Each structure stands twice: as C-alpha cells, then as structure tokens.
Amino acid sequence: MKHLQARSDIGQYGIFIGKNKPPCDKPLAVLTLIIALFGTLMVFSAGSAYSAFRYGDPYFFVKRQTVWLIIGIATMVLASNIRPAVYRFITPYLYGITLFLLVLVLAVGLVGNGAQRWISIGPITIQPSEIAKMTMVMMLAYYFSAKGESALDHTKRKNALIYGTLIPCIIMAIPIILVMLQKHLSCIIILGVIGLLVIIASGIDTRYISLLSAVGAAGVAFIAFFTDYTKDRITVWRDPESYKLTGGWQTLQGLMAIGSGGAFGLGYGKSVLKHCYVSEPANDMIFAILCEELGFVGAMLALALFSALVIRGYRIALHAEGSFERIVTFGIFTKIAVQTLLNVAVVTNTIPNTGISLPFFSYGGSSLIMLFFEIGMVLSFSRYSAITK
Numbered sequence: 001m002k003h004l005q006a007r008s009d010i011g012q013y014g015i016f017i018g019k020n021k022p023p024c025d026k027p028l029a030v031l032t033l034i035i036a037l038f039g040t041l042m043v044f045s046a047g048s049a050y051s052a053f054r055y056g057d058p059y060f061f062v063k064r065q066t067v068w069l070i071i072g073i074a075t076m077v078l079a080s081n082i083r084p085a086v087y088r089f090i091t092p093y094l095y096g097i098t099l100f101l102l103v104l105v106l107a108v109g110l111v112g113n114g115a116q117r118w119i120s121i122g123p124i125t126i127q128p129s130e131i132a133k134m135t136m137v138m139m140l141a142y143y144f145s146a147k148g149e150s151a152l153d154h155t156k157r158k159n160a161l162i163y164g165t166l167i168p169c170i171i172m173a174i175p176i177i178l179v180m181l182q183k184h185l186s187c188i189i190i191l192g193v194i195g196l197l198v199i200i201a202s203g204i205d206t207r208y209i210s211l212l213s214a215v216g217a218a219g220v221a222f223i224a225f226f227t228d229y230t231k232d233r234i235t236v237w238r239d240p241e242s243y244k245l246t247g248g249w250q251t252l253q254g255l256m257a258i259g260s261g262g263a264f265g266l267g268y269g270k271s272v273l274k275h276c277y278v279s280e281p282a283n284d285m286i287f288a289i290l291c292e293e294l295g296f297v298g299a300m301l302a303l304a305l306f307s308a309l310v311i312r313g314y315r316i317a318l319h320a321e322g323s324f325e326r327i328v329t330f331g332i333f334t335k336i337a338v339q340t341l342l343n344v345a346v347v348t349n350t351i352p353n354t355g356i357s358l359p360f361f362s363y364g365g366s367s368l369i370m371l372f373f374e375i376g377m378v379l380s381f382s383r384y385s386a387i388t389k
Helices: 002-013 026-055 060-080 084-108 128-151 157-180 185-201 206-226 228-238 249-261 286-318 323-347 365-382
Strands: 110-112 115-121 124-126
Touching: 002 084, 026 060, 026 286, 026 365, 060 365, 084 115, 084 128, 084 157, 084 323, 084 365, 115 128, 124 365, 128 157, 128 185, 128 323, 128 365, 157 185, 157 206, 185 206, 185 323, 206 228, 249 286, 286 323, 286 365, 323 365
Parallel strands: none
Antiparallel strands: 110 115, 115 124
C-alpha cells in the first residue's frame, strides 16, 4: 500500500518539489560543505608528493577530487529537491540494482590491490559495496515503514521473530554475503554494524536480534582468525615492530606522522612522511597526515565537525515526517559515524589495519558522490521535518 501511495503521490505532484517548497536544513548543508572543503584541502596537501611521484603532477589528485566535489555538490542540490515519496518508491529497485552490481563485480570487476571490487563503465569506476551501504539502509527503512505493524508487534512471538527479525536480517545478509565473496572485511563490518543498529533503532523486539547478532559476530570472528588474509593482519596489528618492512610499515609510519604533529602540527603542506613514507597518504591514511600537519588541535577540529554533522543528522531523524525518512536519516549518519571512528581506529592502530576511508576526506569519486547524494536525500526529508531550520 505504501508503494502504491508513493507512486500516486509522484503521479499527482511530480518528482521534484514545487516552487513554493519549504526550506531545507541549512546547518546540515553548511556543515557538509565545510567538511568537504576541508577534506579537499587535505587531499591536495597529503597527496601532492605521491601524485607527483606516480603521475608527474602534484595536482593530479586534487584536480580530480575537485571535479568530484563539484559533481557531488550538484548531486546534493538535485537530490535535495526530489520529493521524499520518490525515494520511497525507487528503494526496492535501487536495492535490486545494487545486488545485481555486487554479483556483476564478482564476474567482471576490476582488480586493484589484490581485490576485485570495482566495475569500470568507460572512464567511470564504480564500487558497488559503497552503494550497498546506502541501499541496504533504504531497503530496511522501506520494509519497516511498510510492515511496521507486524514487525513491531511485541505481543506476538511469531511476528517478532519472522517480521521483526528474520526478514530484516535477510535484507541485511544478502549484500553482506556478496561483499564477503569479495573478501572485503571492513565493508562487511560496516554493513553489519549499520544494519543491526538500524534494525534495533526501528523498535523491534531485541531478544531475537541479540541472538542473531551473536551468531553474526562469531561469523566475523571466524573469518578474521581463520582466513590467511585477515589472520596475517591481526598478527601484524599485535606487533607491528616485528614486521616494520612488510605489513607493519603503513601502521608504523602513520603512528610516526601522528606523533610528530604534536599539539599544533608542522604546518599545512609541511608533512615529511607524505613523501612516499605513509602508504595511501591521500586515502585511508589521510587522518595521519592531518595530524602531522595540523596537530592535535587540527585533528580535534576535524572530529568536532564530524560530531556536529552526525548530531545534526540525528536531530533531523528525530523530527522526521515518517518512519521511512527517520530510519534512512538515522542509517546514513550512523554510517558516517561508524566509518569515521573505524578509520581513526585503524590509523591509530587501535584495530587491525583494513581499508576504511574517512568520509569526505579520503580521495575517491564514487564514495564522495554517494555521500553528497545521501546528504541531499536527508536535506529533502528535512524540508518536511519539524526541526528548526
């Protein structure tokens, strides 16, 4: 019924919000732009030496990142003017397309750094696992908004088990299994954490989901400790000094960059360890270069901006017009929070080293544009929320 209602609304009012549209949430838009510009400046500084060495152009990374930034901002503006009913209507189709891409990447995907996770379409490279983070959240929100009465009925055990636990877990598990075949452990963890938090936040009976969460955690632990790829990373994480010229190199150089920054840093653009010492200085390890150049103060400023962004997102979720909008908004900002925390944890060697990008900072087009699209979707929702804009 909700799907038919959404299609009816689109037919009656169109895809885009009309001229007399209510304002979107300006604090969220401003925070997003500040963080994205900050991230682009850090991509320029952190990636200049490596891009000069590899491509003969110190501006190679920042030029591409700036193009993606412009496309991302345009995407955010466009997405913020699409009616929420449109997002609700297209969710099942987006989820289905994502699953198709996750299967396709296993067959014809590009291989990079020993992993097959990208699809090339002409000059465009897509990472389906990045799309899966969003569409999984949207599909869970779509399901709970359509089946809320059955899924959230705590008085009937059958409903609580089947509609409130098993079906949402299946929605979450399908993309996770497909990503697992790509040996992308960091994405599996992110998808699992986001999915579980979204399911719990939807109001289901937590007795059954707790048991399945334990099973899922045991599965991840088994993969981590009993497969060669992840077992080696855990071994290096426990004693990086013993592997300083192999697996521990990136970790030790990153920690050295963080420590050498001190309170106020060496100054913007003055990093020493970005000169081909820190691996992936403009990508997964960009936070280490930020600490080296801007110090503890700069690192705290970046984390404070992320905190403000996530808190604002959660406030919009609390005041959202409907359950679909509320759950999607909660899921998007939970993803940003989880990914930021995990990236910082990897860089500081709090957890084993695995490829996790820092939202809005790490070099990359598909993830940046997806983030802007997600923020634009929330800005569309905010037009109809009760929050003060």
